Amino acid sequence: MVSKKQRRMGVSDTSARYYPSDALSLDELAYWIAFSRVMGIGPVRFQMLLDFFHDDVASAWRASPRALAEVGLDQRTLDSFLKQRANIEPADELKRLDKLRIQVITWKDADYPPLLRKMEYAPPVLYVCGQLQEDDLRYTIGIVGTRKMSPYGRQVTEHFARDLVKGRITIVSGLALGVDTVAHVTALDEGGRTIAVLACGLDTIYPPSNYHLAKQIVDSGQGVLLTSFPLGIKPDGGNFPARNHIISGLSLGVLVTEAPDKSGAIITANSALSQGREVYAVPNSIFAFSGIGVNKLLKEGAHPVTEVRDILEHLNIHTVPRAEELPLYEPENEEEKQLLALLTREPQHIDDIIRISTLATNTVSAALTIMELNGLVKQIGNMQYVRTN
Template sequence: MGKKQRRVEVYDPLARYYPSDALSLEELAYWIAFSRVMGIGPVRFQMLLDYFEEDVARAWQATAHELACVGLDQRTIESFLKQRACIDPPHELKRIEKLRIQVITWKDALYPPLLRKIEYSPPVLYACGQLTSDDLHYSIGVVGTRKMSHYGRQVTEHFTKELVKGRITIVSGLALGVDTVAHNTALDNGGRTIAVLACGLDTIYPPENYHLARQIVDSGQGVLLTAFPLGIKPEAGNFPARNHIISGLSLGVLVTEAPPKSGALITANSALTQGREVYAVPSNIFSANGAGVNKLIRDGAHPVTDVSDILDHLNIHTVPQDETLTLRQPANQEERVLLALLTREPQHIDDLIRASGFAAHTVTATLTILELDGLIKHVGNMQYMLSI
């Protein structure tokens, strides 16, 4: 962890920017502030929301007595009060806005539904890049060893390429080795990928993958995502939480190559506890690099030798092609107008706002709903087009 990290730059200073689709800026500032407080995780944060009836500002300003009434223990109360004195919510929001980072909370329509279903889903996610409907519903984690063999590279490239052909989003952790190959293969084959970080988005780790991180966002083909606020460095204790998110975002996790003590096995274990599927590519029995995946298979993971083994098991191999058969009709005037304006050619959101005459927040909220329902798709740089 001693390597120098690289800072993330502003991605598109000309793009219209909406940090959250559900909360006011004032509310969002407090959600961000709570994400900085050590000791207030998903369970305790939900307790605070319940007690203060979703008024997160009141929760932030609560007295020690009120916090005790919530059910927090004395040690947690003292720690929170001490940390609160050093955190200025409006300042935290300004830092986010300066880097044009999107904040996705439990309240937002873009919060990944698969992740929301798991225990201890993070209340706040930070993203660079735009999530799509396919990202939210058809994602598979691809993980493995940092020190992969030639076989491990071949396997990772093969499975990733074939998954991308089926419009599956590839989720991985931006680490060296298998993660890097998975992200690059997805990009090279026109697919989408999500890189989940174990630090804040103002740091890229490992630094060797700074340009890969930039490519994921600048290409419009993916997203950098983390539950850690700005300023958090990639400490060793953050990586299990990162792995928890990788598996939580995914319908299943594919381990392509891993020795017995690989971090990829932590991701696989997270998937199992979350009720997600685990797939493993068999390795040479004499290869130490593959001993971890072979053990996964012995312990009950699904052995796979072809991408159809995964897609058939998940019963999703025909879903992307069949989605257009069940697309719903516009639900209101805003949807009808925007669908009439959109074509098979990408259009910038600013043009849609001007042409429709609707308020900016109305257009961005309507576009989000239309994308989630599969009627349109976001193709990067705040540009949208019809999906059919």
């Protein structure tokens, strides 16, 4: 039975196709998948098994307790593996993935993300819904932040995600509420690419409120869902640090737009630093609780950024083709021109706009609505407006 906090993810026939590994036979792949289900056999121990059995993963799976002890598995790990192995049928695991049209990518495959491959403890097996594209493997920036986002946090996240997409950068995030959601949605809305990294198997979407977003990412053809966790694994708390490690591992750098002192975003930033990746942070108000973590990152050496150019130039990304700019709408009348001149990137409440403009309330309200539809302004919550350019 699915809990209230989870949603099952089914992939439609048109949203993705199942592809076996390009470097392994189906029989070999089945055993790689089976090992990924075994708690206690992580990247280090799995590599030990591959080395001992000369990449014959089927022999490693079927090995006797004595042979496994010779590999170097301690007794506790050995006993746990034997107990779990008895309940796992490799061929059945492959069938389940095939039914859901989930792609499996292993260390052996050419399309294993090269940035992720470089990180310590890279997962041997990745599960993917949707199709990775070449730029997803080369030009990627992680965007992370708080779940309890302020209007400022939303504005900053949309600003950076939108401009990164214009630079043909793939946005990587964790499908969480708040900053993650805004980063994914903005990428989709702007016609860009996005990768959502999950802390559970792809047959479960967490949080459940983002089920339709996850489906849109796949069905639109604009991105993928990706995880190192096999089917059936629930989003337990201990899985999220591993998820965060993959977000940073997939990315050239990680941008933190808004985050309190103790949050998953800070864990992701620390993972990025441990992997030798760049960390970027947007300065926040010193009085905002939701910005304490970001400002602390800045004090500890994160790169301060106020526009996407800061990130691209620091990473020396100058060869990425820029998407064509859409023509900007112009104000249609004097009232709109007056309001546009008053607005900046700093949020202003509609009451203040009415007071400063001296225009009638209904005139300002109607004009702002039309201007928002035309992309000139944006309401960022609580009747506060900003210019979009």
